[in-house]
Amino acid sequence: MPVTPFHYPVAYVFYKLGGKLKLPGLIVGSMLPDLEIPFIVLLSRKQVSDRLVLHSLLGAFTLGTALAIAITVLIYPKLTSAVFSVDELKVKEKCRFSPSLVFSCTLGCLSHVLLDVTNHIDNPVLWPFISVNETPSPIVPILGGVENASLLVHALMAVLFVGLFANKRRNFWHQLLVE
Numbered sequence: 001m002p003v004t005p006f007h008y009p010v011a012y013v014f015y016k017l018g019g020k021l022k023l024p025g026l027i028v029g030s031m032l033p034d035l036e037i038p039f040i041v042l043l044s045r046k047q048v049s050d051r052l053v054l055h056s057l058l059g060a061f062t063l064g065t066a067l068a069i070a071i072t073v074l075i076y077p078k079l080t081s082a083v084f085s086v087d088e089l090k091v092k093e094k095c096r097f098s099p100s101l102v103f104s105c106t107l108g109c110l111s112h113v114l115l116d117v118t119n120h121i122d123n124p125v126l127w128p129f130i131s132v133n134e135t136p137s138p139i140v141p142i143l144g145g146v147e148n149a150s151l152l153v154h155a156l157m158a159v160l161f162v163g164l165f166a167n168k169r170r171n172f173w174h175q176l177l178v179e
Helices: 004-018 023-043 057-074 076-084 088-094 099-117 146-166 173-179
Strands: none
Touching: 004 023, 004 099, 004 146, 023 057, 023 076, 023 088, 023 099, 023 173, 057 076, 076 088, 076 173, 099 173
């Protein structure tokens, strides 16, 4: 997994290419799957994968999308306005429940799952139909193994992340979090 905030550039690119997509839904969806990691660690008493339900295609489409919608509608406007001093009313407008928001949250969750396939050797992409150990990444070996793949993906996401931040001047936080 790229460091969770490094999923942001993919969300922002989708937003810029997608026309009517909602940036807050893409952002929340693209980071949401990593919320399961602390819960898995806390609830498991044995060594298990640190990725499971929300890192599967089924989990991204169902539970991931539902959680992303709830967080985007109920939490995102208050959190971004409190932490980043953006206009809460403008954020709420972008975070209103709509088909576009649902699609944006789903696309964000799926982008997270698919980006993680590029730098994890074992992925629960087809869980619960196929176990985590039986779904190796077809991309990691092409990129030279886990270490090289992780380094390449992290470096690419870091460059994109910095590039997105470097171009923003006016309404910095609004452009990055709301648009």
